[in-house]
Amino acid sequence: MSGKTFDDTALEFMKIYFTCNPEKLPKEADKAFIEMQKIFSSYKEKLIEKGIKKNTDFFS
Template sequence: MDFKQIALEYVKLYFTCHPEELPKDREKAFKEMSRLYTNYKNKLIESAHKKSEDFFSDKF
């Protein structure tokens, strides 16, 4: 799985567990899902980048 798929799964899980957080208006709901997806994706990328830097800093 790549970061986009993982982030999408996080969004699905979040709104499945917290349906009250999803706005009733379709456009607002889409914007909220997009915002959350972007946040998750960025956090995953930052985490992987940091782990990669830490791994290589130990080796060299």
């Protein structure tokens, strides 16, 4: 089992996203922070949903 949490995994996805799409990151620090929070939350939510579905399917 991996020692990575949903937070760690979502952070890695966010880093990859902004590395591949630097134009999507605003130049202003405050706006960039808000955009990163939105992307991070989105990835984390998707990972949790996917994890719960796999867990439910496994134990069904």
